Amino acid sequence: xxxxxxxxxxxxxxxxxxxxxxxxxxxxxxxxxxxxxxxxxxxxxxxxxxxxxxxxxxxxxxxxxxxxxxxxxxxxxxxxxxxxxxxxxxxxxxxxxxxxxxxxxxxxxxxxxxxxxxxxxxxxxxxxxxxxxxxxxxxxxxxxxxxxxxxxxxxxxxxxxxxxxxxxxxxxxxxxxxxxxxxxxxxxxxxxxxxxxxxxxxxxxxxxxxxxxxxxxxxxxxxxxxxxxxxxxxxxxxxxxxxxxxxxxxxxxxxxxxxxxxxxxxxxxxxxxxxxxxxxxxxxxxxxxxxxxxxxxxxxxxxxxxxxxxxxxxxxxxxxxxxxxxxxxxxxxxxxxxxxxxxxxxxxxxxxxxxxxxxxxxxxxxxxxxxxxxxxxxxxxxxxxxxxxxxxxxxxxxxxxxxxxxxxxxxxxxxxxxxxxxxxxxxxxxx
Numbered sequence: 001x002x003x004x005x006x007x008x009x010x011x012x013x014x015x016x017x018x019x020x021x022x023x024x025x026x027x028x029x030x031x032x033x034x035x036x037x038x039x040x041x042x043x044x045x046x047x048x049x050x051x052x053x054x055x056x057x058x059x060x061x062x063x064x065x066x067x068x069x070x071x072x073x074x075x076x077x078x079x080x081x082x083x084x085x086x087x088x089x090x091x092x093x094x095x096x097x098x099x100x101x102x103x104x105x106x107x108x109x110x111x112x113x114x115x116x117x118x119x120x121x122x123x124x125x126x127x128x129x130x131x132x133x134x135x136x137x138x139x140x141x142x143x144x145x146x147x148x149x150x151x152x153x154x155x156x157x158x159x160x161x162x163x164x165x166x167x168x169x170x171x172x173x174x175x176x177x178x179x180x181x182x183x184x185x186x187x188x189x190x191x192x193x194x195x196x197x198x199x200x201x202x203x204x205x206x207x208x209x210x211x212x213x214x215x216x217x218x219x220x221x222x223x224x225x226x227x228x229x230x231x232x233x234x235x236x237x238x239x240x241x242x243x244x245x246x247x248x249x250x251x252x253x254x255x256x257x258x259x260x261x262x263x264x265x266x267x268x269x270x271x272x273x274x275x276x277x278x279x280x281x282x283x284x285x286x287x288x289x290x291x292x293x294x295x296x297x298x299x300x301x302x303x304x305x306x307x308x309x310x311x312x313x314x315x316x317x318x319x320x321x322x323x324x325x326x327x328x329x330x331x332x333x334x335x336x337x338x339x340x341x342x343x344x345x346x347x348x349x350x351x352x353x354x355x356x357x358x359x360x361x362x363x364x365x366x367x368x369x370x371x372x373x374x375x376x377x378x379x380x381x382x383x384x385x386x387x388x389x390x391x392x393x394x395x396x397x398x399x400x401x402x403x404x405x406x407x408x409x410x411x412x413x414x415x416x417x418x419x420x421x422x423x424x425x426x427x428x429x430x431x
Contacts, residue, residue: 011046012116015106016123018043019389023127023163026154040102047110062108065341065395069104071334075327076300083299083326087311092301095382103385107392113400117360120393121170124367128167128195131160135198151202158378161207162386164199168211169366171195176238177221177359189245196246210373214366221357279317279377282307286316289325296328315380319387322380338391342368346394353398361397368394 007013018039025035076096083089111117134152151157174180175188199208224231285307289298298306303326304314316322324332346365350357357365371387379387 007119007122009046010116010119011043011050011110011112012119012121013123013126014039014046015043015110015389016120017127018106019103019385020124020127020163020166022385023131023155023159024153036099040099043106043110044102047106050112051109058109059399061399062396065108065338065392066105068334068338068341072323072327072331073101075331079297079300079327081299082296083302084305085299085301085311088304088313089299089301091313092382100382100385100388103388104392107389108396111393111396111400114360117364117393117397117400121360121363124166125170128163128170129191131155131163132167132195132198135160135164135201136194139197139201152198157202158204158207160198160202161204162374164195164197164202165207165211165214165370166367166386167195168192168199169214169370170363172215172218172242173359173363173366175242176218177357177362189242192242193245206374206377210370210377213373214370217366217369221362282314282316283318283321286318286321286325290321294329297324297326300326302326317378317380319375319379319381319384338395339372342391342394345396345398350398364390364394364397 018036021036021039025031028035031038076093080089080093111120131152138152151160155163171188171192175185175192180188199211282303286303289303289306292298301311303316303322304310304312307314316325320332320335323335346361346368350361367386368390371384371390375384375387
């Protein structure tokens with residue numbers, strides 16, 4: 001019980017709940033304070049408490065991502081000064097400073113050890129599984145919303161699809177890359193099947209497409225190429241077991257009519273006019289705004305004014321187009337550089353420092369990839385909290401140790417290598 005409570009009140013677990021608060025907070029009725037704000041304050045307090053105890057020290061490797069993100073913050077303020085929007089720009093500015101900034105900075109500073117990384121992923125997985133079980137209840141009691149679209153806990157069907165994908169990525173990474181007992185393997189497979197269910201019945205095509213593309217990168221961690229040979233990981237054979245189970249479950253679901261909405265929604269993809277409706281118009285408007293002012297954009301929150309003539313919430317459904325059309329070229333380049341930095345560190349630097357990728361690092365890499373794909377199809381600067389968090393975490397994961405708090409490490413090159421253990425990945429050198 002003590003371990004459970006310690007995990008639930010850890011920095012990583014609380015930060016995960018904060019990131020996904022919008023997915024379940026509507027289910028908490030009569031709350032005297034907004035759940036997102038409560039979890040934000042809790043997360044910041046936990047970090048500040050540790051920061052005070054460790055002497056206000058930050059490692060050098062957090063400086064580069066913080067500087068790049070600070071460029072975006074600066075241009076959000078500058079963009080607010082010349083925007084033609086009044087109401088929406090103010091709302092966007094407040095939400096950005098109150099919530100979005102901590103999503104990225106919190107990802108960098110709260111995940112200070114591999115233990116906190118595990119707690120964070122456990123928090124994400126907890127929300128995902130809870131929503132999956134809620135989906136079973138909602139679906140089989142016919143409490144459907146919007147003509148077959150399924151939503152639970154006050155979220156919408158896209159949120160449900162994304163939450164399901166988060167949990168699946170973590171479970172699949174554990175299934176393939178973590179040594180476990182036979183009983184635990186069976187449990188993980190069952191949880192994969194349960195968590196997959198909301199993804200296919202919710203009615204959201206984009207989360208499913210993004211998840212399918214993300215999983216295609218899984219073999220990247222199962223293949224080792226040397227000068228002499230190409231080696232396949234032992235976990236490769238698990239793919240066939242999982243495929244058989246998914247096909248079997250899919251046949252049962254189709255025969256019972258559980259996937260009718262899923263089939264109908266994907267049939268619409270063959271209709272180009274339906275697919276292009278709305279999004280292509282937004283893309284075109286964003287491109288026109290960029291052409292008019294390629295350097296500084298049209299100002300924070302100005303997109304809906306040019307798109308629909310209203311001063312209300314709307315966005316191009318593409319994060320980079322949103323930033324460029326409203327804030328200009330410089331913050332767009334800073335965001336692109338931040339993405340490259342995260343993948344460079346999370347893959348190349350990590351692979352040089354360690355012999356193998358562990359399941360947690362693979363989870364973060366794939367979660368980042370899933371979030372990155374979503375940026376191009378349905379995202380805005382303030383509703384992509386999960387992307388900013390995953391991005392920030394991947395910027396620091398190569399440098400965190402099993403137990404040691406990196407905030408008290410003045411020189412990463414002087415870290416002491418941990419004792420060898422077959423269940424741990426080991427650094428190749430004390431980089």
